[in-house]
Amino acid sequence: MKWNSYIKDYQSYLRIERGMSKNTIENYSFDIERLCLFLEINKMEVSPLKITDETIQQFIYHVSKELNPRSQARIISGLKSFFNYLVFEDYRTDNPLELIETPKTGRKLPDTLAVQEIDALIAAIDLSSNEGERNRAMLETLYGCGLRVSELVSLKISDLFFDEGFIKITGKGNKERFVPIGKLTQKYIQIYQNEIRGNLTIKKGCEDTLFLNRRGNQLTRAMIFTIIKDLAVKIGLKKNISPHTLRHSFATHLLENGADLRSIQLMLGHESITTTEIYVHLDRSFLKEVMHSFHPRK
Template identity: 60%
Template structure:
């Protein structure tokens, strides 16, 4: 069994057995391809621990600890798959330590900074209303960029106050939408979206470019980057910054962490708990309010 055949089977396994998203699968695939490029003349079935250590050592000289940790995690998954398929009996990465990278706190904007971004959108531009609706929707519902660009007209249940979102692992969740965001979305669809002529496969997609195709992730990043430049905002921002800000502001205003977990579509509460570290003042207020000895 050669490398490329195994990698192809592995990606099918990630799709069918684990139900991962396309972006996650591509990330895992890139990690394995790094190993393939290093050991092209060897079989992954026969690679031993010392050889993998050599690869990791070489990798550490080229990438930062966070990227190194991600690659190690991806390769560990690949070798677990080989064991699962009875190609190997051991995982050569089991005893290899992942670099300690510390806690990476997500960036978050203040409400004033978000309002500033939105205020600087040029609504006279043909895509101005679309871009404003996009930013309000990501921030107002805490969407991932992949969830935003794939959102469909048939996913809208605005009379009931919800939108249906296809998240990681192709799992749907219903997210409440605030009336102000809902009204903005309806206005965009009725007055601007109808002016576009979508290609056949994107007829149900809400946000389109001038050629009638769904937007790319890169396009959303560009829109936000340009706005940050216009407003002279020094923070590095992207779609995930708006999502983090949504969660952070909910927490600061007293929302329960379990509710935030459901809204964000986090499988584990541990992922959501990172937001607790953003605001020590909030933690102090919770202790003072609920401590049994107050």
């Protein structure tokens, strides 16, 4: 069916032409592989150049029984991108997803934690272990700088500019930004560097990576998820949280305390201000207070 060769070409296109990150490319590829698996299970031997909108519709109906509308929308978007690429390269004359509608998902408000809940999470870390000092430094960095988990695990020692009060972050699409870092977060990173990291046998290629596992390798994103989930269980937190929850909380707490959306956008590395505007919906009382304080008709 030759799907693999077209997928590999598409991955090269996303990496070289579009400048997408490894994680994004993997997500796009997963959507196509899911379609390939559906074709294989149903013994439909059809190439990406011959597949019809009817077959795609059958696949979408199949995944709709397993996934929520948001996940369905992501798969449709990923497949549209792949077939648009095939049209762009003149492999096909049409996109079989052209007329397939994306399910309405609404706009999901991100989960956030109160400052007291974040304090409780960090206080629950066992500092008697080497991993404890590292985990405290990581959580303080996630929340203190509003990082994505992928940005945290790839953070370099050479990206730390403590004298200037900033760290350099390489975000989505390899776009770089400078994010302010507070004295408290700096302190915990330095404790980890001086007391724990310096005693590790560091694997080749990880010499500049800040946060490492006990074997001196770069941490995985899954490991960060596990650490945070385990801490939530430890303190009896009922919310379903992830590393991204700390990023959302960072933005929400800044907004609640009077920061403007444009500044938050720059710190989060959002390409569009509309992405950042979701945080406006989180605290109605804050908005009411702003109106009463600044509107001439208060």
